[in-house]
């Protein structure tokens with residue numbers, strides 16, 4: 001059984017997005033008449049992916065690519081391989097990419113893809129065949145100027161390399177800029193794999209200073225120990241915080257004096273899970289949200305922070321490392337309880353920001369140093385965080401609504417300026 005506690009499968013991610021969008025309407029004034037454009041995806045593709053398994057049988061998988069908005073530039077967003085992927089989820093994830101890219105001010109629209117599959121049950125060859133056939137099926141709607149996929153839950157640099165190769169074989173030339181999050185040898189960017197976790201840390205630092213919360217000795221709980229959660233935990237620990245609880249799909253690990261993150265990362269790389277690292281410190285998964293800690297970082301899947309959790313959680317700061325972890329009704333309760341929540345569309349935007357750098361480097365065929373990348377990431381994220389913080393103060397609203405105001409204004413002004421084809 002999946003150990004990630006309180007996953008609310010009855011809630012639809014797309015409905016959660018629509019509720020978030022409704023909350024921005026009162027602030028948009030005359031742009032409000034354009035808001036409907038964000039209430040439906042521009043384009044959604046459902047594909048059937050037949051895959052020859054190693055035993056010679058053919059299995060069929062369902063795949064998706066949704067382009068929510070292309071108003072500000074090509075679509076941008078990851079590809080998720082997970083057993084819970086469906087159209088509703090991919091639509092929501094694509095819409096959050098639209099808001100995220102606009103909130104950070106990257107010249108992209110929003111898109112997302114996914115295949116309903118448990119990649120851990122496939123051999124490497126099966127995974128490659130699945131990836132290549134999926135890429136071939138969505139080939140016509142992706143491209144460096146159309147829509148640029150990247151890694152998300154269940155995919156990684158190797159999957160991006162296969163996607164890039166498949167697209168290139170069809171194009172008849174090597175097109176590195178069609179995906180981001182590739183291996184560095186293939187036009188990938190230095191710093192990309194750690195960028196989302198780094199962005200969560202940058203956000204945490206910046207906001208902690210504003211609410212007079214000391215990172216040094218702060219207790220931190222992290223849900224998810226993948227690419228995002230592990231790097232964020234590592235950077236917080238380096239800065240002197242105590243990571244007292246980590247939960248992944250296999251176990252919930254609690255250690256009052258702080259978990260040794262590097263040792264746990266090492267264990268996780270060899271075992272693929274955190275279970276068994278320190279069995280004496282494993283606790284019931286349902287205890288996770290009950291632990292008092294200054295900072296919580298949800299970095300796994302969506303719909304985990306329900307109104308009940310929002311009511312009882314004992315914390316000061318929630319940093320959304322994953323996409324869509326908080327239900328809209330829970331947002332209201334957290335706000336009433338004066339718990340600061342930094343929304344996904346800002347907090348986890350480090351990944352797509354370095355994806356943008358990767359795309360720019362690929363198009364220019366000129367590559368930057370890791371220092372340069374991290375400095376630019378820091379600058380762009382801090383600017384976005386402060387813009388959203390000031391907007392929230394000015395409008396007396398939550399940081400999520402403030403991020404949506406900033407993003408929607410940018411998208412809807414662009415929409416208005418472009419006009420409606422055929423005019």
Ligand code: GLU
Pocket residue numbers: 076077078079148149150151152153180181323348349351352353355
């Ligand atoms: N999957 C990541 C996200 O949700 C990164 C997307 C990208 O780099 O395009 O933000």
